[in-house]
Amino acid sequence: MLDYLLFGALPYVALAIFLIGxxxxxxxxxxxxxxxxxxxxEGRKLFFxxxxxxxxxxxxxxxxxxxxxxxxxVVAWNGSPVRLLVLEFTAFGFAISSLxxxxxxxxxxxxxxxxxxxxxYMDYVVYLVLFVQIASGILMAYYGRWGSNWFASVMTPYLxxxxxxxxxxxxxxxxxxxNTMALLMVKTHIASAFLIIGIIPFxxxxxxxxxxxxxxxxxxxxxxxNWNHKEIRTSRNxxxxxxxxxxxx
Amino acid sequence: xxxxxxxxxxxxxxKCIGCHTCSVACKNIWTDRKGAEYMWWNNVExxxxxxxxxxxxDQDIYQGxxxxxxxxxxxxxxGKLKGLKNIFHNPNMPVLDDYYEPWxxxxxxxxxAPEGDDQPIxxxxxxxxxxxxxxxxxxxxxxxxxxxxxxxxQDVNFKHLSQAEQEAMFQLEKMTFHYLPRICNHCxxxxxxxxxxSGALYKxxxxxxxxxxxxxxRAWRMCVTACPYKKSYYNWNTGKSEKCVLCYPRLESGxxxxxxxxxxxxxxxxxxxxxxxxxxxxxxxxxxxxxxDRHMDIYLNPNDPTxxxxxxxxxxxxxxxxxxxxxxxxxxxxxxxxxxPLHPEFRTLPNLFYxxxxxxxxxxxxxxxxxxxxxxHLLAGVEKLRVPIRYLSSLFTxxxxxxxxxxxKKLHAVRVSxxxxxxxxxxxxxxxxxxxxxxxxxxxxxxxxxxTSLATFEERFVxxxxxxxxxxxxxxxxxDYKGSTGFGFKEKPARGL
Numbered sequence: 001m002l003d004y005l006l007f008g009a010l011p012y013v014a015l016a017i018f019l020i021g022x023x024x025x026x027x028x029x030x031x032x033x034x035x036x037x038x039x040x041x042e043g044r045k046l047f048f049x050x051x052x053x054x055x056x057x058x059x060x061x062x063x064x065x066x067x068x069x070x071x072x073x074v075v076a077w078n079g080s081p082v083r084l085l086v087l088e089f090t091a092f093g094f095a096i097s098s099l100x101x102x103x104x105x106x107x108x109x110x111x112x113x114x115x116x117x118x119x120x121y122m123d124y125v126v127y128l129v130l131f132v133q134i135a136s137g138i139l140m141a142y143y144g145r146w147g148s149n150w151f152a153s154v155m156t157p158y159l160x161x162x163x164x165x166x167x168x169x170x171x172x173x174x175x176x177x178x179n180t181m182a183l184l185m186v187k188t189h190i191a192s193a194f195l196i197i198g199i200i201p202f203x204x205x206x207x208x209x210x211x212x213x214x215x216x217x218x219x220x221x222x223x224x225x226n227w228n229h230k231e232i233r234t235s236r237n238x239x240x241x242x243x244x245x246x247x248x249x
Numbered sequence: 250x251x252x253x254x255x256x257x258x259x260x261x262x263x264k265c266i267g268c269h270t271c272s273v274a275c276k277n278i279w280t281d282r283k284g285a286e287y288m289w290w291n292n293v294e295x296x297x298x299x300x301x302x303x304x305x306x307d308q309d310i311y312q313g314x315x316x317x318x319x320x321x322x323x324x325x326x327x328g329k330l331k332g333l334k335n336i337f338h339n340p341n342m343p344v345l346d347d348y349y350e351p352w353x354x355x356x357x358x359x360x361x362a363p364e365g366d367d368q369p370i371x372x373x374x375x376x377x378x379x380x381x382x383x384x385x386x387x388x389x390x391x392x393x394x395x396x397x398x399x400x401x402x403q404d405v406n407f408k409h410l411s412q413a414e415q416e417a418m419f420q421l422e423k424m425t426f427h428y429l430p431r432i433c434n435h436c437x438x439x440x441x442x443x444x445x446x447s448g449a450l451y452k453x454x455x456x457x458x459x460x461x462x463x464x465x466x467r468a469w470r471m472c473v474t475a476c477p478y479k480k481s482y483y484n485w486n487t488g489k490s491e492k493c494v495l496c497y498p499r500l501e502s503g504x505x506x507x508x509x510x511x512x513x514x515x516x517x518x519x520x521x522x523x524x525x526x527x528x529x530x531x532x533x534x535x536x537x538x539x540x541x542d543r544h545m546d547i548y549l550n551p552n553d554p555t556x557x558x559x560x561x562x563x564x565x566x567x568x569x570x571x572x573x574x575x576x577x578x579x580x581x582x583x584x585x586x587x588x589x590p591l592h593p594e595f596r597t598l599p600n601l602f603y604x605x606x607x608x609x610x611x612x613x614x615x616x617x618x619x620x621x622x623x624x625x626h627l628l629a630g631v632e633k634l635r636v637p638i639r640y641l642s643s644l645f646t647x648x649x650x651x652x653x654x655x656x657x658k659k660l661h662a663v664r665v666s667x668x669x670x671x672x673x674x675x676x677x678x679x680x681x682x683x684x685x686x687x688x689x690x691x692x693x694x695x696x697x698x699x700x701t702s703l704a705t706f707e708e709r710f711v712x713x714x715x716x717x718x719x720x721x722x723x724x725x726x727x728x729d730y731k732g733s734t735g736f737g738f739k740e741k742p743a744r745g746l
């Protein structure tokens with residue numbers, strides 16, 4: 001029953017909250033969409049914490065994404081034991097990196113007076129769910145072999161079934177492995193992942209939704225006219241008024 | 250030719266008395282809020298000094314501005330690759346202690362303290378943590394050369410001066426200082442705009458004011474690093490960056506910005522300049538030796554019929570063109586060429602120009618201890634000037650001494666010409682020599698004198714109609730928004746979770 005709740009219902013609740021909440025916050029509470037950087041108040045301790053955590057978590061995110069998008073390629077890559085080990089150890093390294101970073105960040109926030117002034121309870125909720133997520137992932141990888149193969153063969157079909165609105169809960173519920181610890185960690189990891197998705201709109205997690213990838217192809221200078229006289233509506237020009245000029249200034 | 254209009258400014262440093270009225274006017278309107286206490290969108294520094302934030306001019310530390318990169322320019326410490334690479338931790342960003350920790354005093358303790366043997370005191374408490382602090386520094390800690398060993402002697406511009414020249418600036422009875430009021434330069438080639446990963450910063454097409462869209466800012470903090478003048482500030486409470494808005498709501502209703510309006514010494518001038526936007530990249534990337542000249546050339550003559558025609562084609566309103574023709578900034582910068590940009594080597598093409606200060610340069614103490622201000626002596630040559638020209642050229646002309654000397658000759662000629670008019674103790678030969686050296690005539694000297702000393706409010710501030718004043722009044726009662734983040738802002742500026 002709990003399995004159906006966690007892997008059949010929770011995903012949809014989480015995704016619905018995520019979608020509605022994020023769109024609402026972005027459109028109606030735009031001022032509150034920020035990474036809330038505290039480097040200005042404390043920059044030294046932030047360096048290792050933030051770098052270790054962010055680079056680790058970004059790599060892990062893309063690793064999971066690859067496992068979801070091209071599972072066959074991952075399985076094929078893992079065909080050779082050497083390549084399997086390279087993949088597993090790389091991923092494990094990034095996980096350790098993000099865990100160390102997270103612990104450093106928690107310590108920084110807990111011990112720096114200035115940072116406490118800009119902390120709210122949701123920041124600690126974020127730390128808690130991230131710790132559970134990363135720690136369960138690390139333990140799962142340690143106890144259950146091999147995570148990358150398992151993700152491609154079980155997790156990807158499960159996620160596909162979720163996105164197809166026909167969740168195949170049995171894939172997770174009837175997982176059988178000799179190691180009960182691994183099984184527990186797998187379930188924790190999945191449930192906590194959906195929990196994170198669900199609380200994104202209510203936490204500083206929103207900042208990753210606005211990661212500035214468009215900066216890569218944007219022109220450097222940005223000039224905006226309140227009213228561009230050159231673009232006053234004519235019979236051929238259907239959208240008059242405000243215009244953005246991305247030309248090089 | 251792609252003509253745009255720009256609100257530009259001139260600060261006449263000879264007239265600045267360092268009273269900080271501008272800073273206080275700005276603070277009362279814009280930065281008297283939680284998270285913004287440490288910000289001084291307008292600040293006044295004593296030069297020589299390290300300024301605010303400390304050593305802001307030292308781009309080895311802060312990596313602000315542009316550097317020449319072939320026939321183009323690239324951001325020194327930000328940009329697509331460096332900016333995104335450093336997005337999790339920005340190594341060149343100034344932190345709170347590079348500015349100062351803002352504080353208030355517990356005045357209430359003076360009234361509430363129980364009776365005792367000791368005099369009650371109001372302790373300083375941090376406006377960030379609320380705890381008592383030992384005050385380390387403030388925004389103008391080096392005012393009037395106070396704390397010289399720690400501040401003035403650390404001036405970044407000294408790296409171009411010999412040891413002897415530096416020492417000369419601190420000799421008793423020979424020392425010299427002047428004030429440097431600074432606001433955002435609203436640059437033609439703004440490094441802050443180019444550095445913003447989320448595209449929150451932009452330059453307004455109509456008047457060239459550079460703004461930060463508070464709803465798009467995501468606290469990536471790159472603008473704080475990229476601005477070489479350190480005029481973009483991070484609000485630690487709201488998690489958004491903020492900067493001087495040139496009081497655009499005032500500009501739009503025809504009033505000068507509060508710092509300029511309140512200026513006691515009347516040192517500030519504001520007006521429209523027309524410029525050719527197609528030339529920005531070429532000018533920003535030219536050789537350092539010619540960057541001042543090329544920068545001046547980008548501004549166009551608003552009386553030239555071809556310029557007027559091209560401006561009209563580009564949609565610039567007739568009222569704006571007329572304002573450009575009456576612009577005091579055009580006179581100082583283009584006609585008379587006595588105003589210079591601050592640190593042009595940063596290559597952002599700033600729109601704030603300074604008339605370099607002649608006064609400390611001209612007065613020297615003679616051997617009998619009296620001030621020597623005889624005009625003939627003052628002509629003796631720049632090597633006898635009190636302040637090393639090299640110091641001023643490091644500030645205003647990217648190290649080109651001749652440019653500063655040219656300006657000084659003109660400023661001096663104006664004085665000699667006025668002395669001839671009022672005191673009449675200058676011989677014709679003296680007058681002609683001075684005027685010829687400065688290559689100005691008496692009429693020009695009189696015009697410079699008039700705009701410098703006698704100009705009315707309307708002559709100092711020539712603001713084109715924005716034609717938006719009625720629109721904004723219909724939308725909101727601007728008075729209701731004092732203390733909030735800005736106009737046009739329906740949401741309470743509360744920090745997100």
